[in-house]
Amino acid sequence: MFNLVRRNPLVSYFIIAYFISWTIWSPFVASVQGWVDWDVPGALYYLCPYGPLLSALIVTAITRGGEGVRDLLRRVVKFRVEFRYYAFAILVPIGLFVLAYFVNFIITGAWSDLGLLGEADYLQPLSPLVVLGLWFLTYGLGEETGWRGFALPHLQKNRSAASATLILALL
Numbered sequence: 001m002f003n004l005v006r007r008n009p010l011v012s013y014f015i016i017a018y019f020i021s022w023t024i025w026s027p028f029v030a031s032v033q034g035w036v037d038w039d040v041p042g043a044l045y046y047l048c049p050y051g052p053l054l055s056a057l058i059v060t061a062i063t064r065g066g067e068g069v070r071d072l073l074r075r076v077v078k079f080r081v082e083f084r085y086y087a088f089a090i091l092v093p094i095g096l097f098v099l100a101y102f103v104n105f106i107i108t109g110a111w112s113d114l115g116l117l118g119e120a121d122y123l124q125p126l127s128p129l130v131v132l133g134l135w136f137l138t139y140g141l142g143e144e145t146g147w148r149g150f151a152l153p154h155l156q157k158n159r160s161a162a163s164a165t166l167i168l169a170l171l
């Protein structure tokens with residue numbers, strides 16, 4: 001099994017990531033869709049993004065050992081770009097949100113209820129800042145460490161950044 005992972009780390013990563021994620025997510029989806037009569041906690045939804053992180057850690061541990069895992073985790077907190085790129089990454093989504101807010105008003109003639117931000121029918125109401133923190137810890141840390149920290153560098157070994165990103169976007 002370990003030899004298979006060592007020979008095909010990227011394929012192994014995707015299989016393990018999807019397996020972990022969907023193992024966590026399936027009971028929640030089945031409950032929400034009404035396929036089963038289980039009382040599945042809505043918070044389970046937020047464990048799913050850790051599948052890519054766990055997969056990256058597993059495959060890295062098998063292929064590169066403890067030093068590889070430490071390197072992967074070090075890159076999570078390594079800041080390598082100029083401040084203007086962080087400003088862009090933060091301000092563009094906010095700008096797109098504001099644009100969508102106004103476009104929605106133009107189309108519907110009514111302002112969206114911003115008080116609904118952070119509400120989901122599967123969780124207790126949360127403030128928008130708590131939701132942003134939750135998304136950062138789950139999708140930002142869990143998914144991005146796997147997809148961008150593990151899969152993308154592996155894809156870029158023999159592909160351009162654009163084609164590697166496109167492949168990752170489709171997977």
